[in-house]
Amino acid sequence: MNENKQLPYSNNEKLEPIASKKVVRKEHDISFVDYIRVLSDGKLSKSGEIRVKTRELSERVGIDYEMFRKILNKSKPNQPRDCIIAICAALFCSVEETNKALFYYDDMPGLDFTEGCRDFFIMQALEGNVGKENDRDYISRGVKLVNDTLKLNEFSLLRLSNKTKTKEAKIIVPNDRIEDIISEEYSEREKYYSSLGIYYKPDNYSVTTQIKVLDNNKIHHLIKKSKTEDVFELKYEGKFPTYIKPEADLEKKYEYILDDSNKRELSKCYEVVYDTKNWGFRKSAKLKDDIIVVYGEKFNYNIPERSEYFYAEISNGEFKFSICKNSMFMKEYLSVNEFNQYYSHKQDSHKLVLKTFYSIEEIKEYCKKNFKYYFEVEYSYLSYFTEMKKSLEELLNNIKRRKQFIRDSQDLLGDDPNMIFYFFKVENEFECFEKENTFPVYKEYDPFAEELGLNDGIEIGTYLGEEKYSEIVCKKEEAIFEIENNKIILTREDLITAYELGINDIEEVIKLKLKISDFKKIYEL
Numbered sequence: 324m325n326e327n328k329q330l331p332y333s334n335n336e337k338l339e340p341i342a343s344k345k346v347v348r349k350e351h352d353i354s355f356v357d358y359i360r361v362l363s364d365g366k367l368s369k370s371g372e373i374r375v376k377t378r379e380l381s382e383r384v385g386i387d388y389e390m391f392r393k394i395l396n397k398s399k400p401n402q403p404r405d406c407i408i409a410i411c412a413a414l415f416c417s418v419e420e421t422n423k424a425l426f427y428y429d430d431m432p433g434l435d436f437t438e439g440c441r442d443f444f445i446m447q448a449l450e451g452n453v454g455k456e457n458d459r460d461y462i463s464r465g466v467k468l469v470n471d472t473l474k475l476n477e478f479s480l481l482r483l484s485n486k487t488k489t490k491e492a493k494i495i496v497p498n499d500r501i502e503d504i505i506s507e508e509y510s511e512r513e514k515y516y517s518s519l520g521i522y523y524k525p526d527n528y529s530v531t532t533q534i535k536v537l538d539n540n541k542i543h544h545l546i547k548k549s550k551t552e553d554v555f556e557l558k559y560e561g562k563f564p565t566y567i568k569p570e571a572d573l574e575k576k577y578e579y580i581l582d583d584s585n586k587r588e589l590s591k592c593y594e595v596v597y598d599t600k601n602w603g604f605r606k607s608a609k610l611k612d613d614i615i616v617v618y619g620e621k622f623n624y625n626i627p628e629r630s631e632y633f634y635a636e637i638s639n640g641e642f643k644f645s646i647c648k649n650s651m652f653m654k655e656y657l658s659v660n661e662f663n664q665y666y667s668h669k670q671d672s673h674k675l676v677l678k679t680f681y682s683i684e685e686i687k688e689y690c691k692k693n694f695k696y697y698f699e700v701e702y703s704y705l706s707y708f709t710e711m712k713k714s715l716e717e718l719l720n721n722i723k724r725r726k727q728f729i730r731d732s733q734d735l736l737g738d739d740p741n742m743i744f745y746f747f748k749v750e751n752e753f754e755c756f757e758k759e760n761t762f763p764v765y766k767e768y769d770p771f772a773e774e775l776g777l778n779d780g781i782e783i784g785t786y787l788g789e790e791k792y793s794e795i796v797c798k799k800e801e802a803i804f805e806i807e808n809n810k811i812i813l814t815r816e817d818l819i820t821a822y823e824l825g826i827n828d829i830e831e832v833i834k835l836k837l838k839i840s841d842f843k844k845i846y847e848l
Contacts, residue, residue: 506533600622633707635708741755
């Protein structure tokens, strides 16, 4: 043996893993409890507050409050990895946020991207939940939605305690795979171009999602529209595609993906329609305190880096001009229930009004004190004040002259002038009924058939039979309504005017009639 042979290391040198010399250990820049607090602060609570408190979060996860506090503060350490994932699911976290939480808790490994494993389906569920954190129908169901996905794919549910045993992990090799997912959004907005109060409604949007699934036998095109409950499969047989009901297993397996895709696309549409920055100068009108109020909003495009919105309105002859840090148009545009339905997470946006002015002199004085050497700010404020005042005055005059409408009655009535009774649900009071009419049909001259040399052998003027059509007929031209021991007479014209003023409920119509005997006087106020 050669005693002079040099050893790779000396006896006194400490043997270290090679990797430790090359990679620096990643340190935590925030504690686990603080990170969960950050995630909770931006999420909608069941009370409407934009912050999920610890007690509510413990209820969402399904862990006793005192025990949950100890888990967050790590006085009860070594909780299962599933428990941390469940906390993130309850807060509708993304995959990236969940992986960060696992790291901050105890340097736990992130979710595994391997297709078919349990983590893969957890990731699918987490990503499918993104966008639902502000929907009151979902805010308490984050963990359940993940568990539903695991159950559907025959995996054990999220384990919240070390006392709960789990099934042996397994890999599912799918018989089919998703080739493509396409979501397309549509809007009926242009249909209501003449109706100021409907044009920007979020429910004008709908989404169609198509998933292309490839299995061992064939290609499936599964389609779902956001405003329908059914899933359809597109079959290509011959030249014309047809829609059929898919197999139950196939529908069940992919319906939640279709739902999630639809919801994400709709959420994007809702955010676009919320922010006036996307729309230039938006204007509308509404009936408020028995007076027509016109209002509008515009982003400060002259100095965009100031990130300001100008909101203006004319009410009872007075013009008001406000500078805001957030868009507040939709807060005025939608009813309270509609705003809660679509934008409950933006409840406090209207509180960010920086300053309100009623005259040019007030703006000049304000700018003189605050922007002495920034003349472009004063110029921007004055120009928007003047432009918006002129535009809203013109809009108010057009509404009073019935050239523009809060809501155009033709959008509702179309070819049936008596639909107004069904809108206000007073068809019984006016004794409405559906009448079926018939009219004879005769063979007519068809120049195109003659040009193409087509002849069915029937002479022009030959009696071909009868066509049927239905119309709504009302026996009464006016009806008596009673409220608060007062009797009020309403006519069809009253209902149409009320509709055009944006009123939706017959009780509101009656109450307004008690105050103003002739609705047309409202246009003179």
